[in-house]
Amino acid sequence: MTALQTLLSAFKxxxxxxxxxxxxxxxxxxxxxxxxxxxxxYKLIDDGYIVGPFDDLNEMCQFIAE
Numbered sequence: 001m002t003a004l005q006t007l008l009s010a011f012k013x014x015x016x017x018x019x020x021x022x023x024x025x026x027x028x029x030x031x032x033x034x035x036x037x038x039x040x041x042y043k044l045i046d047d048g049y050i051v052g053p054f055d056d057l058n059e060m061c062q063f064i065a066e
Contacts, residue, residue, distance in 0.1 A: 003036045007057065014061040032064050 001009075007026060011018055017029040024036040035043040037053070042060055044051040054060035 003040055007036060010057040010061050014065055016061060016064055028064060
């Protein structure tokens with residue numbers, strides 16, 4: 001499973017609405033966007049501003065779902 005597929009599965013598990021997928025960028029609810037990086041990190045972006053890199057998908061999904 002690729003990092004992108006893992007991310008999409010995590011969003012489904014946490015019931016986070018996926019708005020669009022464009023290459024390695026995924027837009028989701030609450031105006032968040034996630035960039036899947038080659039090194040296995042997930043860069044969380046909020047309204048154009050980088051919130052931070054996450055290597056723990058559970059932690060990131062909980063942050064988005066709040």
